[in-house]
Amino acid sequence: MSDHSQVFVGLNAVILAVTEEEPRILTLRRGDHSVAFPENQKPDPTPAELVDALPFGPLDPARDRTLELALRAWVREQTGIEVGYVEQLYTFGDRNRDPREREGGPRVLSIGYLSLCHEDSIAGGGQARWRPWYDYLPWEDWRGGRPAILERHLEPALDSWIQDAEDRRAAQLRRERIDIAFGLGGAPWDGYRVLDRYELLYEAGLVREAVRDRGATEAAGEEAAAPRLGRPMCFDHRRILATAVSRLRGKIKYRPVVFELLPPTFTLLQLQRVVEALAGQPLHKQNFRRLVEKGGLVDGTGKLSAGTGGRPAELFRFRRVVLRERPTPGVGLPALPEH
Amino acid sequence: MSDHSQVFVGLNAVILAVTEEEPRILTLRRGDHSVAFPENQKPDPTPAELVDALPFGPLDPARDRTLELALRAWVREQTGIEVGYVEQLYTFGDRNRDPREREGGPRVLSIGYLSLCHEDSIAGGGQARWRPWYDYLPWEDWRGGRPAILERHLEPALDSWIQDAEDRRAAQLRRERIDIAFGLGGAPWDGYRVLDRYELLYEAGLVREAVRDRGATEAAGEEAAAPRLGRPMCFDHRRILATAVSRLRGKIKYRPVVFELLPPTFTLLQLQRVVEALAGQPLHKQNFRRLVEKGGLVDGTGKLSAGTGGRPAELFRFRRVVLRERPTPGVGLPALPEH
DNA sequence: AACCAATATGCTCAGTTTGAGTATAAATAG
DNA sequence: CTATTTATACTCAAACTGAGCATATTGGTT
The missing domain is CATH 3.90.79.10 (Nucleoside Triphosphate Pyrophosphohydrolase)
Incomplete structure (x- = not known):
């Protein structure tokens, strides 16, 4: 060898x-x-x-x-x-x-x-x-609505990247990929295309890493002009x-991995907040409760949590046996509403 | 370094x-x-x-x-x-x-x-x-109903592996894993747990590779007695x-990868057969058609296929624009009926 | 020509799931 | 005591799903 x-x-x-x-x-x-x-x-x-x-x-x-x-x-x-x-x-x-x-x-x-x-x-x-x-990928956090960075920095920069394409066909191709990855031009935002989006931004030279990798031969002024979308690594x-x-x-859609991030007992709102944090999108509270309770993902313990501001919530625990009952136990995420 | x-x-x-x-x-x-x-x-x-x-x-x-x-x-x-x-x-x-x-x-x-x-x-x-x-993983093909190899060879062998456990607790653990992986004891068969199943069989010494890896020090007679579940590699x-x-x-559930396996145009039955082949389970014809047509996955070409025995079928092609419309275009598989 | 076998395609219908909202309950803060 | 906050129960319509019936179009058989 x-x-x-x-x-x-x-x-x-x-x-x-x-x-x-x-x-x-x-x-x-x-x-x-x-x-x-x-x-x-x-x-x-x-x-x-x-x-x-x-x-x-x-x-x-x-x-x-x-x-x-x-x-x-x-x-x-x-x-x-x-x-x-x-x-x-x-x-x-x-x-x-x-x-x-x-x-x-x-x-x-x-x-x-x-x-x-x-x-x-x-x-x-x-x-x-x-x-x-989300410090590194700020455009992925939709919990507070559509991230402002999209309209303020990302979309204009991507637009000019489309303009910079060699010919009309290449521009069309870029437009297509961007629309699908970033949910533009009528396409829906797909929370799972995180990698697609990052790679597109890299290719378009819109993250600092891309500028860095193209060689440090450029003038400092040029580098400073490079956009800084999210914290670089x-x-x-x-x-x-x-x-x-x-x-x-x-994965959270079909395997109960969220519980790896939670303490042994938790309230349903705690659980919801963790899912929202991962998914980067807000969820309807009552429906989420129905999903995890009727779906057999959690079991009430009967105990109540210390006051979190309002009525005390019941503490739940992960119901391990759900693995025996359903093939894909997880929390399905709804599509984000169009704009 | x-x-x-x-x-x-x-x-x-x-x-x-x-x-x-x-x-x-x-x-x-x-x-x-x-x-x-x-x-x-x-x-x-x-x-x-x-x-x-x-x-x-x-x-x-x-x-x-x-x-x-x-x-x-x-x-x-x-x-x-x-x-x-x-x-x-x-x-x-x-x-x-x-x-x-x-x-x-x-x-x-x-x-x-x-x-x-x-x-x-x-x-x-x-x-x-x-x-x-399926020569290598025959227990994964449910298109003709529950594979006979499960009852004839696999389940008995797994049962005796449970018996061989150190103590009651270890046996319980094995039982649990087997039930979930192979859909036994009331658990449903989950078509996605292909790797789980193979690794369990390996651990239980039921595939030739396991016998091989434990060292070739054993007598030829013993080796011959080892079960041969599927073709070894x-x-x-x-x-x-x-x-x-x-x-x-x-992946076929949420990305249109099936079309990578098909010619540019195909009949809906052809498409269905490919999905069935991959999923290892039969599908309801009319519902499958509804799924892919209403789901916008395919487009009719107007042309008809050469006679395949009965009424000629329309030829369809993959509808690429579906990627712009829906976040997860794919063919969802129904749960297999219990036994 | 009538009929059968095989496949394609259109449609119905009930049960389930999903998205969205209303209503009520139980705590705390002032 | 009341407003605020959070928890929980329930409703309702739309969409989706599983299952099946019915009809259409072909080739081959009688």
Whole structure:
């Protein structure tokens, strides 16, 4: 076996918890083009260029029996967090996703994982920080109605990207993709196309990562003019995050994963707020209650929660046996109303 | 960067086409513990131990800009097939998934891909063969009613696996998992849990791969006694196939991927047969027609198909604009009737 | 020519699910 | 004591779904 086919394999984790009705991910700060494998978490030499990054750890082929065990091991070591629910997302292997490859570094593959944590287990973290995932993807949060950033920045910028197309056909193609991804031109907004949207913005050069990857040869002035849609991240970490959001939004429909983010007992409103936080859209309260109760997803405990402002709510727990009863127990999301 | 963290990365492809109402995958024959990287497709020295294998190719970090390009390249080189639709499935990295690791070989990671081909593009293939995927997973095909293999072989074997559990609690746990995965004990059969089922059978030692992986130290007599549930495959290739089936069955519900398997125009029965083949369950003809027509998935062409035995059917084509209209255009599958 | 087998297509109908809203109950704050 | 807030129960129409009947159009048989 020749050496040329060897690559370096790392694992990236989107570690998620929902606190104060916000989905938050664990992020580190680090230099974008600097040490990628923080064996000692050494701080970056050039603080001006620090960027948010997903936690990262190498696969140690000698030690780690499985990929998932590898992930659990270094997450524990780096952050002290003992992750529960873990799911593989996607393997990212484009050349130059790690910029040091350009300077002769090895080809770096990254396997993305999603981990769900209960709110109370987020104590540790070391240098890590919990940040709302909508800081990185602000156009995905429709809980307060259509995000203003869409009309104010995103749509005009996408429009001029369409104008910039080579010819009429290319422009038509761009228009088509944008309409479907962003629910424009009469198309509905599809909450699951998170990755499509991010990739389109990247392609259109509307996220800082795109400008960065096209080479730092441009003038500083030009770079400053580049739009800053959402908080940027290291490497392709925002793409990994977008993958995680897509996956999770899809999955809550047919698997009871939400409960991995909740304490053992909770009120129905708490549950609803978590689902809304993930889905990025508001839900009809009474219908949501009907869905989870009649759907057999939860069981009342008879106990009441401490006052949350109004009438006390009953505490519920996840009804595990639902798995035996229905093939796809989850919370279906309604289509967003047209505008 | 230390050398110990380097691994060998390969790509496995589940290349699928539906012909004669059967979903078929492209397979090679090769020695189970022999050369894993068929640079020259060299035939195996010990024909007695030949097993079916998924097409495989290495990632060449120097040449391949992206993983998908790598896949397309070696599939073209090896089989002459120019794949269209391609989708990444999962990355498999358990130690010893390639048995040569035991003898000091490098850690081998495999990234599984799913590719969908039109029926007419399956000419080439070289030494490769198209084989029905239900040869490998016969318990997944419910088109002719509940598969006999379930009652005849699978359920008794799973029952005795439950009996073999350490203690009552462990047995209870096994019972629970089996009921949910195989729709026993009142639970419904869930067509999407293909991977769950395969992994359970593997764990219970009911597929040949499990016997093989536990070491070839056992007597030949014992091995012969091992059940042969479905046609075995090389390494963990059947697991990859199970992942592909799971993914595809899930996806046809919300994305119009079926059309990747059909010619440009087709009759509604043809379309139905393909969906049935993938889902492994029969569908109600009139309702299916209503679903795809009212759902805006297809457009009539006005032309009629050559007689297929009865009244000629209208030819339809995929209605691409449906993507602009509905967020999740696909063919929802009904629950299978209880027994 | 009449009839049968096979497939295609149109339509009905009841049961369920879904989206939206009204009404009432039980707590706290002033 | 009243306004406010949250919880919970119930209603109603529209849409969707599962199941089946009925009719249409072909080729082959008698």
